Amino acid sequence: MRPSTFQDTTTQKNQKEEMKETVNEEEVEQLEQSLPQVNWMGSKIQLIRIQESWYSFNNFSNIHTFQKHFVAKDTDLFVTSFPKTGTTWLKSLLYSVVNRSLYPPNKTPLLSHNPHELVYDLETAVYGGNPKFPRPHQLDDLPSPRLLHSHLSYASLPKSIKTSAGKMLYICRNPLDTLVSHWHFYPNLIKRITGDEDYQPPDIQDFFEEFCQGTIFCGPFFEHVLGYWKQSLEEPNKILFLKYEDLKENPSFYLKKIAEFIGMPFSPQEEEEGVIKQIIDLCDINNLKELEVNKSGLLSKMVENKVFFRDGKVGGWSRYITAPMVDRMNKIMEQQLGGTGLSFKLQPE
Numbered sequence: 137m138r139p140s141t142f143q144d145t146t147t148q149k150n151q152k153e154e155m156k157e158t159v160n161e162e163e164v165e166q167l168e169q170s171l172p173q174v175n176w177m178g179s180k181i182q183l184i185r186i187q188e189s190w191y192s193f194n195n196f197s198n199i200h201t202f203q204k205h206f207v208a209k210d211t212d213l214f215v216t217s218f219p220k221t222g223t224t225w226l227k228s229l230l231y232s233v234v235n236r237s238l239y240p241p242n243k244t245p246l247l248s249h250n251p252h253e254l255v256y257d258l259e260t261a262v263y264g265g266n267p268k269f270p271r272p273h274q275l276d277d278l279p280s281p282r283l284l285h286s287h288l289s290y291a292s293l294p295k296s297i298k299t300s301a302g303k304m305l306y307i308c309r310n311p312l313d314t315l316v317s318h319w320h321f322y323p324n325l326i327k328r329i330t331g332d333e334d335y336q337p338p339d340i341q342d343f344f345e346e347f348c349q350g351t352i353f354c355g356p357f358f359e360h361v362l363g364y365w366k367q368s369l370e371e372p373n374k375i376l377f378l379k380y381e382d383l384k385e386n387p388s389f390y391l392k393k394i395a396e397f398i399g400m401p402f403s404p405q406e407e408e409e410g411v412i413k414q415i416i417d418l419c420d421i422n423n424l425k426e427l428e429v430n431k432s433g434l435l436s437k438m439v440e441n442k443v444f445f446r447d448g449k450v451g452g453w454s455r456y457i458t459a460p461m462v463d464r465m466n467k468i469m470e471q472q473l474g475g476t477g478l479s480f481k482l483q484p485e
Contacts, residue, residue: 174351178338179326183353189289190355194329198263199288205272206258206294211280212302213398215255218360219287219353220317221309222380224444227255228419230305231283233395236406241414248429250441255283281398287354290363301374303398306364309380310480311357311465312453315347316340319456320446322353325439340456348468358472365478381450381481387416421448454484 172185173193182193191199215230217223228251232244239245245254253269256262261269262284270278286293297304309317323337338346350356368375376397383390391412395401402412417423424430425445433441457465462482473479 176353177322177326177343177346179335180330180332181326183351187289187292188359189292190351190353191288191292192353195260195264198265199259199292201272202259202263202286203292203294206263206275206296208294208296208300208302209280209282210301211282212297212300213281213283214297214302214304215283215285216290216293216304216306216364217285217287218308218314218357220321221314222307222383223285223287224251224424225380225383225419225421225448226305226307226378227251227283227285228424229391229394229415230398231255232415232419233391233398233400234281234283236411236415241418244418246418246424247427250430250433250435250444251424252285252435252444255285257285257287259286259288289354289360290367303373304364304375305378305394305397306368306375307378307380307383308361308364310450310453310482311347311469312457312462312482313380313450314357315344316453316456317446318347318352319343321443324443328439341458341461344457344461348464358468362472362476362478365476369477379480384450388412391416421445449485451483451485453482 173182174185174190175181176183176192183190184193184196186196186199213230213234215223215226217226228246231246231251231254235244252261256269257264262275263272265271275282286297290298308314319337319340323335326337327333327335337343343352346352347355347357350359354360364375365377368377376394378390378394392402406412430441430445435441435444465482469480
């Protein structure tokens, strides 16, 4: 049975194993100094450019360790995503599909745990050292299938993930809703990390410029999305590419598709009994945001649980983005996505 959370039970033997995972500090420092850097949303925090993407300076050693030492299993299931594109929702859906025979809807751990506590973030939580999550050497003790997550670009993923038979579910969202969600979410995190209560985030126009330039956390956006899109075309049995807007429009169809993709399809009896609808209703943002666990508390001692459930609407960007900005984004999409077979509709709310 899958544990709802993982408590740290480090023994002397495990401590020795953990030492093997430690990255040489001098090596990390030399790498940090050699890479391009920018300030994150006008804050004191720096983003470092690694393999054509921008990641937090604070998490650099975690990412480096994850890339060097993580060993994927053929039974692993990975949620992969650009930040603020529906990660929390997809985690809750995947967890519910995988564990539906263990937990009826009224007893699921999702009622008492934030979805991010049930599908583990690799580069931030597992390799970030948070005791609420398994340590790297404890990953092998997790039951199969292991439910894991990464915001890294496809190019930045450890080789073992790419070469294993483990399956990836990638979720993306139209760029303007993604942009607005970033703009709302990350300033609070930046304040907690820096302790700078006087920090003022950029206005939406300035952040729009940063987004278009790609100098945002895990950016550039289009490179991230296209990396997984192109790979999903080459390996459709390994990577399921999902759009947030499609999931919102037809959740039953895509939940069945997810279940089939991971080899756990719904039976005719389950469909008759309404299991699919039960999972959709359970994982709906309006339901999750009303759960007590998601109204209070912190994830990884940094992020308030409630900020993962702000809005979730398609087209909410129209309350913040001006017509000239929409025109510019349409032109960027033509340049970036033309000929790829991938497209986004920028429909207002």
